[in-house]
Structures are given as C-alpha cells and as structure tokens.
Amino acid sequence: MTDMSDTSVKSPAGQRAERSATASMTYAAFLIAGLAFLVVAPAFFYPIFLMKLLCFALFACAFNLLLGYTGLLSFGHATFFGGAAYFTAHAVKEWGFPPELGVLAGVVGAALLGLVMGYVAIRRQGIYFAMITLALSQMFFFFCLQAEFTQGEDGIQQVPRGHLFGFIDLNSSTNMYYFVLAVFVIGMVIIWRFINSPFGMILKSIRENEARAISLGYSVARYKLGAFVMSAALAGLAGGVKALVFQFATLTDVAWQMSGEVILMTLLGGIGTLIGPIFGAGLVVTLQNYLATSDFPVTIITGVVFMICVLVFRRGIVGEFYASWIGRKLGFEYRR
Amino acid sequence: MTMIFGIPLQAFLGQLLIGLINGSFYALLSLGLAVIFGLLRVINFAHGAQYMLGAFAAMLMLQYFGINYWFALVLGPLIVGLFGALIERTMLSRLYKLDPLYGLLFTFGLALTIEGTFRYLYGAAGQPYSVPPQLAGGTNLGFMFLPIYRGWVVVVSLVACIGTWLLIEKTKLGSYLRAATENPVLVQAFGVNVPMLLTLTYGIGAGLAAFAGVLAAPVYQVSPLMGSNIIIVVFAVVVVGGMGSIMGAILTGYMLGIAEGLTKVFYPEASNIVIFVIMAIVLLIRPAGLFGRDA
Numbered sequence: 001m002t003d004m005s006d007t008s009v010k011s012p013a014g015q016r017a018e019r020s021a022t023a024s025m026t027y028a029a030f031l032i033a034g035l036a037f038l039v040v041a042p043a044f045f046y047p048i049f050l051m052k053l054l055c056f057a058l059f060a061c062a063f064n065l066l067l068g069y070t071g072l073l074s075f076g077h078a079t080f081f082g083g084a085a086y087f088t089a090h091a092v093k094e095w096g097f098p099p100e101l102g103v104l105a106g107v108v109g110a111a112l113l114g115l116v117m118g119y120v121a122i123r124r125q126g127i128y129f130a131m132i133t134l135a136l137s138q139m140f141f142f143f144c145l146q147a148e149f150t151q152g153e154d155g156i157q158q159v160p161r162g163h164l165f166g167f168i169d170l171n172s173s174t175n176m177y178y179f180v181l182a183v184f185v186i187g188m189v190i191i192w193r194f195i196n197s198p199f200g201m202i203l204k205s206i207r208e209n210e211a212r213a214i215s216l217g218y219s220v221a222r223y224k225l226g227a228f229v230m231s232a233a234l235a236g237l238a239g240g241v242k243a244l245v246f247q248f249a250t251l252t253d254v255a256w257q258m259s260g261e262v263i264l265m266t267l268l269g270g271i272g273t274l275i276g277p278i279f280g281a282g283l284v285v286t287l288q289n290y291l292a293t294s295d296f297p298v299t300i301i302t303g304v305v306f307m308i309c310v311l312v313f314r315r316g317i318v319g320e321f322y323a324s325w326i327g328r329k330l331g332f333e334y335r336r
Numbered sequence: 337m338t339m340i341f342g343i344p345l346q347a348f349l350g351q352l353l354i355g356l357i358n359g360s361f362y363a364l365l366s367l368g369l370a371v372i373f374g375l376l377r378v379i380n381f382a383h384g385a386q387y388m389l390g391a392f393a394a395m396l397m398l399q400y401f402g403i404n405y406w407f408a409l410v411l412g413p414l415i416v417g418l419f420g421a422l423i424e425r426t427m428l429s430r431l432y433k434l435d436p437l438y439g440l441l442f443t444f445g446l447a448l449t450i451e452g453t454f455r456y457l458y459g460a461a462g463q464p465y466s467v468p469p470q471l472a473g474g475t476n477l478g479f480m481f482l483p484i485y486r487g488w489v490v491v492v493s494l495v496a497c498i499g500t501w502l503l504i505e506k507t508k509l510g511s512y513l514r515a516a517t518e519n520p521v522l523v524q525a526f527g528v529n530v531p532m533l534l535t536l537t538y539g540i541g542a543g544l545a546a547f548a549g550v551l552a553a554p555v556y557q558v559s560p561l562m563g564s565n566i567i568i569v570v571f572a573v574v575v576v577g578g579m580g581s582i583m584g585a586i587l588t589g590y591m592l593g594i595a596e597g598l599t600k601v602f603y604p605e606a607s608n609i610v611i612f613v614i615m616a617i618v619l620l621i622r623p624a625g626l627f628g629r630d631a
Contacts, residue, residue, distance in 0.1 A: 073437045120616050123623040127379050127436050128575060132619065135572040139612035146605060256568065260444060267441065299452030306445025310438050311427060 022331030030275075038181055047173045048245065053285045054184040055242040060265040060277030061191055062234030067263075068272030069195050070227045071207030073130045075259050076117060076137030077235050080110040082253030083140065084236030085243035089156040090149050092244070099162045099170055103183070103240040110236020111229050113140070118228030122221055125210075134256060141254050155250030159243055176245065183241050187234055192274060194230060203227050235262075257299075264302060267309050270316030279317050343601055349480040355597015356590070357486055357555060360493035361387075361548050363589025365570045366577060367497055368544035370585040371504070374517050375537045378428065378439030384567030385450040386542045389416045390549025391558045392454060395465050405468035405554075412550040413543035420542025424535050432534075447564065454560035462557025489551050496547060497586045504582055513537065572615040577627050584627025 041050055059081050066072045084106030092102035121132045144150045151157075161170035170176045194200050202223055206213045214220050243249045252258065261284065269280025284302075291298050309316070315323055322332040365383060372380045380386075393415055394408035403411065423446065431438045467485045474483040504510040516523045516530050524530045549563075556562060570589075577588030592611050599610040606613070618626060 073440070120619050123619050124575070127373075127440060130437065130440055131379065131571040131575055132615070134568055135575065135612050135615055138568045139609045139616075142608040146608075256564075260448065263441065263444075297452045297456050299448050300456065301452075303445045303448030303450075303452055306448060307427070307442055310442040310445065311430060314434075314438070 020331065026330045026332070034275075035185075038184075042174060042177050047177045049285075049289060051177055051180045051245045052242070053282055054180050055238045055245060056262075056265065056281040056285050057278040058184050058187045058241075059235050059238035060262050060269065060281045061188065061274070062231050062238060063262045064266045064271065064273075064277045065191055065194065065234065066227055066231040067266060068276075069200060069207065070203045070224060072122075072224065072228070073126075073263070074121075074133045074228070074231070075130045075256070075263070076121075076133035076140075077231075077262050078254050078256060078258035079113055079117065079137040079140045080232040080235040081239035081242070081262070082144070082249070082251075082255075082258060083113050084110040084239035085249035085253050086144065086150050086156065087236075088240035089159040089243045089249035092162060093156060093159050094149075098166065099164050099179075099244055102162075103237065103244070106240025106243070107233050107236045110239065111233040114229045114232020114236075115225070118225045118232070122224045122228065134259065137254070137259060138256060141251070141256070144251060144254050150249075150251075153251065155248055156243075157248045159247045159249065161244050161247065170244065180241055180245060183237065187237055188274075191234065195274070199223070199226065260306075261302070264306055264309070266316075267314075268305065268316055270319035270322075271314075273316070273318040273322065276316050276318035283317075346480055348601055351597045351601045352594065353480075353482070353486060353597075354600070355594040356490055357593070358596060359590040359593020360490050361552055361566065361589075362570055362573050362593050363497055363586045364493050364548040364551075365545060365566065366573045366585040366589045367500055367582060368541040368548075369570065369574055370577075370579045370582055371500070371544070372538055372541035373579045374582075375513060376424075376428075376432070376439070376534055377436050378431070378443065379436070379571075380538075380541060381440055381443035381567065382423075382446040382450065383443075383541070383545050383570070384563030384565075385447040386416050386420060386545035386563070387549040387552070387566065388454065388560060388563035389419070389450065390546025391465070391553040391556075391562060392458075392549075392560075393546065394550045394553045395463060395558045398465070405550075409547070409550050413547040416546030416549075417539040417543030421535050421539035424538035428538065429531065429534065447567075451560050451564060458560060460559065460561060462559035462562070465553040465558050467554040485554055489555060492551060493548070496544070500544065501582050501586070569611055572611050576611075576615050576618050576625055578625025580625075581627045584625075588626060 038050075038054075059077075063074070063077050066074055087109035088102045088106035091097040091105040092099060097105060117133060117136050120136060121129055124132055145152060149156075161176060163169055164175070164179055168175050168179070170179060195203075202213065202218055205216075206218070206220055206223060210220060213223075239253065242253070265280035265284050266277045267280070268283060269278065270276025287301065288298055291301065313320070321327045365387060369380055369383055372378060372383075390412045393412040394405065397403035397408050397411065398405075428439065428442060431442055471485045471488050474481055476482075502510075504513060512523065512528055512533060516528070516533055520530050552562070573588050573592050574585065576592065577584045579585065592614065595614060596607055596610055600607040
C-alpha cells in the first residue's frame with residue numbers, strides 16, 4: 001500500500017501511477033542493458049554455457065507462468081522439457097526435419113503432453129496437484145526408458161543442428177548462439193504478452209482467490225488447463241532448442257530431478273516476477289558448471305539452497321530487490 | 337503343472353507375494369504420509385529419505401557396533417524419529433502459517449540433501465544386508481516356496497499398520513491428535529500442548545518410515561536411491577487413496593502393490609507404470625480418490 005506518512009498532496013492513485021511510470025522506465029532501462037549484455041556476451045563467455053543458461057532461463061520462466069501467475073505447483077515439468085528434447089532430436093535426426101520445424105515438433109509434442117497431463121491433474125488442487133504431476137511425469141520417464149525411439153539409457157545422440165531456414169549454418173557456434181537468443185527473446189515476449197493479456201489477468205485472479213473467480217463466472221478449470229498447456233509448450237520450446245545446442249536428448253532431462261531443478265531456479269530468482277527465474281537459472285547453471293569439475297555432489301548444495309530459500313528467502317533474488325529500499329525507490333512493488 | 341490364466345501357478349503366486357511385500361511398504365509409507373499430512377498439512381517429501389535412513393541405520397549399526405537386526409528394528413526408527421522431531425522443531429514448524437506448498441518444497445530440499453550426502457559417503461551402488469538367522473530359509477507350503485523373511489515382512493507391516501490405526505482411533509493420545517486436526521486453536525485452549533503434538537506426530541511419521549526401511553533392508557539392497565524411487569509411487573498411492581482416512585491409505589497401499597505384482601505376471605513391460613495409470617483412471621472417474629473426503 002501507499003505510504004500514509006507522506007506529506008505531499010498527491011492522491012494515492014496519483015502516487016501509484018507515478019510509481020508505475022518510474023517502474024516502467026527502470027524496466028525499459030534494465031531491458032536494454034540486459035539485451036545489450038546478451039548480444040555481446042559471446043565475446044566474454046563460453047557460448048555453450050550461455051546457450052545452456054538461456055535454455056534453462058526460458059524453461060524456468062515458462063514454469064513460473066504456472067507457479068507464479070496461476071498458483072499451480074507442477075512437479076512434472078521435466079516431461080515437457082525433456083519430452084520436447086526427444087521429439088526435436090528424433091524429428092531432426094530420423095525424419096530429416098530442418099531445425100525450425102524440429103523445434104516446432106518439440107513444442108507441439110510438449111503442448112499435447114501438457115494437455116493430457118493438465119487434463120488429469122487439474123482435477124485436484126494444491127498439494128495433490130503437485131503429487132499428481134510428479135507421478136504422471138515419472139510415468140513418462142518410464143515410458144522414455146522403455147520406448148524404442150528414445151534409445152533407452154543411451155539417449156538420442158549426434159543430433160545434427162542443420163541449417164536454419166535452409167541457409168544459416170547452425171554448426172557455427174556464433175550462429176547457434178544468436179538463434180538461441182532469438183528464441184529466448186521471442187519466448188519472453190510471448191510470456192510477457194500472455195501474463196498481461198485478459199487471460200493472464202484471470203489467471204492471477206484464480207491464484208488470488210479461486211472461489212471468487214468461480215463465483216464471477218469464469219470456468220476456472222479451462223483457464224488452468226490453458227495456462228498449463230501454454231507453460232508446457234514454452235518449456236518444450238526451451239527443451240527442443242536445448243537438444244539442438246547439445247546435440248543429444250537423454251533421460252536426465254525427463255527425470256524428476258529436472259522438475260525439482262526448475263522449481264529451485266524459480267524460487268531462487270523470485271516466484272511471480274517476470275525476470276526472476278532468469279537470475280535463478282543463471283545462478284543454478286553457473287553453480288552446476290562450477291561444481292562439475294569437483295566430485296562434490298550438486299544435490300547436496302541444491303537441497304540446502306532449497307531449504308534456505310523456503311525458510312528465509314521466499315521472495316527470491318528479484319523479489320527481495322523489488323521489496324528492498326532501492327527497489328521501492330525505483331518504483332517497483334512486490335506483492336504475493 | 338497347475339496353470340492359472342495360462343501362467344504357471346508357482347510364478348503367479350510368486351509375483352503375488354512380491355506384490356504383497358511391495359504393498360506392505362507402500363501401506364506403511366502412505367500411512368506415515370497420511371498421519372503427518374492429517375495434522376501438519378505438510379506433504380513429507382523426505383519420507384523416502386527417512387525410509388532410506390532407516391535401512392542405512394540398520395546397516396551401519398551392524399557394521400560399526402555389531403547391533404543386530406532385532407535391536408535395529410527398535411533403534412533405527414527411534415534415531416530417525418528423533419532426527420525428524422529435531423527438524424520439525426527447528427525448521428519445519430516455521431512454515432505452518434504459509435501455503436502448504438512451502439512445506440512440500442522444504443521437505444523436498446531436505447530429501448535432496450540427505451540423499452546427496454549418503455550418495456557422497458557411500459556411493460550410489462546398493463549394499464546387501466543379510467536376513468537375520470532366526471528368519472533365514474523358507475518353508476514349502478505345498479503349492480509354493482515361501483521365504484520366511486518375506487512372510488515376516490507381510491505380517492509385521494500389517495501389525496504395524498493396524499497398531500498405528502488403533503493408536504490414532506482408540507487411544508487418548510489419538511483423540512488429541514484427531515481433535516487437533518479438526519481445530520488446533522480450540523484444543524490448545526483446553527491446555528493441550530499442540531506444538532508438542534505436532535513435533536511428536538512428525539517424529540512418529542518419520543519413525544514409521546524408518547521402520548519400513550529397516551524391514552526393507554534385507555529384501556532390497558540398501559542404497560541411497562531407494563527412497564526417491566519409492567516415494568513417487570507412494571505419492572500416487574496417496575492420491576488414489578485420498579489422505580482423508582488412515583485405513584484408506586493402508587488398504588490402497590496393499591491393493592496397488594498386488595496390482596503391480598500381477599501386472600508383472602501378465603504384462604511385465606507395464607509393471608513400472610501400472611500404479612500411475614491406475615492413479616490417472618481413478619482421478620478421471622473419482623477425483624477425490626477412493627477413500628477421500630476432501631478434493
């Protein structure tokens with residue numbers, strides 16, 4: 001709420017409008033700075049690392065669409081990420097699809113999986129929803145373990161990156177990086193559009209007060225399913241691109257640990273903030289890269305960070321920043 | 337040789353027994369989950385890790401102190417229960433005021449930490465724990481060969497399930513627990529120490545999981561991953577049964593274990609996923625679960 005001790009004569013609504021104007025200015029400044037950084041980043045960082053980061057950032061933002069903006073905790077998002085990786089890898093390698101169509105195949109596949117999983121899972125709420133999605137995604141894991149096309153424990157290897165639109169050679173890591181960046185930006189724009197659309201507003205109302213949304217005449221189940229499919233499709237976009245970046249698709253991406261990882265990224269960055277998951281993903285991926293060379297297991301760190309976040313750091317990095325003195329001065333607000 | 341549905345009777349009964357054993361563990365674990373959820377409104381994701389801790393406690397006590405199976409069956413649950421109570425008191429209890437999802441996420445982190453630590457210390461491979469000499473060997477029942485230890489597991493877990501049910505439904509402590517589930521504020525006003533009750537419940541739940549772990553040690557390999565493999569299946573069991581009733585959780589555990597065993601006979605490829613398929617079907621037909629009251 002607005003500060004009552006403020007002695008200025010402006011009405012609360014006026015203050016609020018001014019604040020949100022400052023916020024959108026700062027947002028724009030951050031956005032330009034962030035984009036500029038991503039454009040020049042390959043000069044300073046290892047491209048594969050950056051691409052991995054962008055894929056996971058998009059994955060986490062897609063997940064946050066559901067948790068942060070609809071209030072549904074899915075414990076099965078690995079299915080869409082890893083499933084799309086399999087579909088894209090298979091389409092590109094076995095059917096000879098060009099990369100753009102391969103990624104599209106991944107997105108469509110993930111959306112269909114999301115439709116099926118969502119249809120079953122939205123029958124229960126809250127904690128049950130989380131358990132059901134976890135169980136269904138474990139089922140998909142076993143399916144991938146046994147199905148022919150996933151090639152079991154080996155996974156689909158040596159996936160060709162191919163030529164984007166027939167003329168951009170993605171085997172060059174610079175080209176690949178800018179392709180991933182473009183996909184990331186497109187994905188983020190879609191998410192931004194989605195949460196600010198009337199549909200997204202209704203989702204937020206469901207998050208805040210489901211009974212009220214029902215009484216206002218909204219078909220809550222349909223909106224939830226819509227959000228679930230949207231989130232699954234975007235997670236699939238990230239997974240499909242990841243399969244092209246690393247040129248393989250394996251069981252790791254569909255395992256439940258991956259679902260846990262994306263939750264951690266979102267929680268760490270800030271649930272319900274548009275850009276929070278990007279920071280969360282950045283931190284987790286960097287940590288994994290750092291620990292990859294030591295024999296200390298990442299799981300312990302992940303688990304401890306999880307516990308600390310839940311106990312004392314529930315707003316996440318970006319949420320804390322928004323709620324901090326500097327954040328408020330810049331015109332941000334943190335609610336939820 | 338006697339055949340049943342085109343399958344040799346021996347193979348059929350053998351799988352039925354394995355199903356019954358798995359079902360015993362599902363029942364014990366989903367019972368503990370239901371008890372904890374009933375009072376704390378927390379889904380204890382660390383239940384699998386606590387089950388694994390029970391098995392490890394038995395193995396390590398034997399290795400380092402020569403403590404045999406029978407003492408481990410008492411000490412294992414006690415140690416893990418105390419550990420659980422400590423966690424509840426110091427950390428988990430801070431989350432009750434929040435959305436129940438945070439309890440799930442916290443215990444998920446706890447599970448990862450415990451599992452990661454044991455993986456780091458003991459490796460991912462399983463280690464054997466031998467059957468106690470008193471229960472070694474088997475008997476020929478005429479129609480099938482029954483390893484005594486397996487029969488013991490079925491009987492003991494049944495006793496433990498019924499014992500817990502009696503504790504909650506028929507004793508004074510149980511009546512406090514049930515009352516605190518309905519209205520904690522009112523119960524506290526009557527002078528019952530509700531926070532203590534919550535700690536006790538979490539400790540008992542964790543102890544039950546560890547008890548199942550000690551029982552499981554001679555049947556399966558003792559491995560850091562044994563908990564996470566089983567907990568997801570137990571979640572599906574809990575969704576099917578609905579967490580509203582203790583008896584429902586127990587019955588569903590046995591039923592789904594047997595269903596899984598029978599699937600191994602008739603269509604082995606699907607045995608990994610049959611419980612999840614049943615879960616999906618139940619959700620489509622009866623969203624509240626078989627015994628559930630709340631949706």
